[in-house]
Amino acid sequence: MAFPSPLVMLSVLAVAMASITFVATRDQAPTERRVETATIASAEQTPSAEPTAKPTKEPKPEPRVKRGEVYVEVYNSSGIKGLAASTAEKATTVGWAVVGEDNWYGVVPTTTVYFPPRLKAAGKQLALDLGIRRTAPAVGEMKRDRLTIILTTDDPQ
Structure with a gap:
């Protein structure tokens, strides 16, 4: 008599265990409980002498x-003459303190506003003001007391 291969034996054993588990647990109530809307709705419908206080979540204040008061430097890495100057003018028009503009020598993947950690919110705001889609933490030789814009040819300002 030939014995079945170990793979067939393991397959039969796995099917048997799955069947036993299914039969043993099919009539049990779920162990998880949904609390979100059902509990809140039933609590609101129940009349009571005291008004139920709804928890209020205080919105986190946006940093102003x-x-x-934030310095900005604008660099042109696109080769488009006057791009840094025109972008600096736009930034100044909406209230940013542009303190310099120049050419950038190096590789930048796309037009980016770089920010030091303490000026992250300002970097995001500057990007919104100028329509720049990418922001990133300051790198390398960038000054840590100001925002740095590096312009590329992908989306000229």
Whole structure:
């Protein structure tokens, strides 16, 4: 008499265990409980002498960015003449304190506003003001007391 291969034996054993588990647990109530809307709705429908206090979530205050108090440097990495100057003018028009503009020598993947950690909110705001889609933490030789814009040819300002 030949014995079945170990793979067939393991398959039969796995099917048997799955069947036993299914039969043993099919009539049990679920162990998880949904609390979100059902509990809140039933609590609101129940009349009571005391009004139920609804928990209020205080919105986290957005950091206020004072544009005129944040220094900005604008660099042109696109080869488009005057791009840094025109972008600096736009930033100044909406209230940013542009302190310099120049050419950038190096590789940048796309137009980016770089920010030091303490000026992250300001960097996001500057990007919104100028329509720049990418922001990133300051790198390398960038100054840590200001925002740095590096412009590329992908989306000129």
